[in-house]
Amino acid sequence: MNRITGEFSVKMQPESTSAVAADTGVGRMSLDKQYHGALAATGKGEMLAYMDSALGSGVYVAIERVEGTLDGKRGDFLLHHRGIMERGAPSLAVAVVPDSGRDQLAGLSGTLNIRIEGGKHYYDFDYTLADAA
Template sequence: MTTAQGTFDITRWDDQTYLDAEGVKLGAIDVGKAFVGGLSGTSTARLLTAGGPVPTSAAYVAIERFVGSLDGLDGSFVLQHHAVMAGESSEMSVRIVPDSGTGKLTGITGTLRIDIAEDGTHSYRLDYEV
């Protein structure tokens, strides 16, 4: 496995609530990101979110398409996200969708880790093989 690391900025965040009933909210969010570091490029994602009356409990699933370069290899690939937060604990899984790579990234596989610092900086670590 090869590792690429860097940061990303959120360039777009358009959200809408499509259900708000009995303390439960379901939403859809369109997100744009700009990546620097091992990944250099942009992505577009659609998140589906769920939250209840406890503000520290929520979940989301998402599909995200990255376009740009990875360690100098030009192309694109798709990521699948799923996450659950419950109080102080959380689980997040982000993996490259099999056979979604294009260009020099055809055949890419791997997983992505996202960290958010206290100052709001988003960093990533992509472990991958092409």
Template sequence: MTTTTHVEAAITVHKYEPAVYEEPAEGPVLSRIHLEESFSGGIEGDGIVEFLQAADADGSASFVGIERVTGAVDGKSGSFLLQDNGTVADNIVSGEWFVVPGSGTGELTGLRGSGGFRADLGAGAQVWLDYWFD
């Protein structure tokens, strides 16, 4: 049986760069969003992520992304990738993520896990990860 460990962290966003790549007369607007952020808590370090987002005129949206986190999880250092999917609704950003299998480096080699995030739009997120090692 695999032992899973739960960690929580906070994210502070340092750079948010949206770029619209399709804005049809009707239907959702498609954008790429580049984000640079830092983690503090059970996850420490820096993240760089690219999102693809479909946004409706009412402000709601759906997005997917891949993020490289470089730092430490529970004091073990290295880097890993998170694959994200989420929504924006009523000014709340929320979603789920998982560690991309085989992406861990250094002391995080073999890292696996899943978790999620929640934030008020424009504010830092509260995040969690339930992880284990292969």
């Protein structure tokens, strides 16, 4: 297992939602990320989210396409995000979508942890890069 750490920036833009989503309070956002460090890449994705501000509970799910270089290997892959907030207590899981790696990143698997420190976003990415089947 390899571990890399770096910084990233993210821009989120509200997007239109379906009538069903609007009726349930679900919001939709586009994601535009820039990863720096051993993961030098751009990330583009979409997120659906719901938050009960009074209770401090909610959820989000997202799919993100990451394209660039990982430890010098070029390609792209997908990440899936699942975040839950239960009465203010956060839980987040971000992982590589199985078999989504392309080009030199074929066979990629792993998990990505997001940290926010001093107003900056950081990632810790634990990954393996197996030979593609």
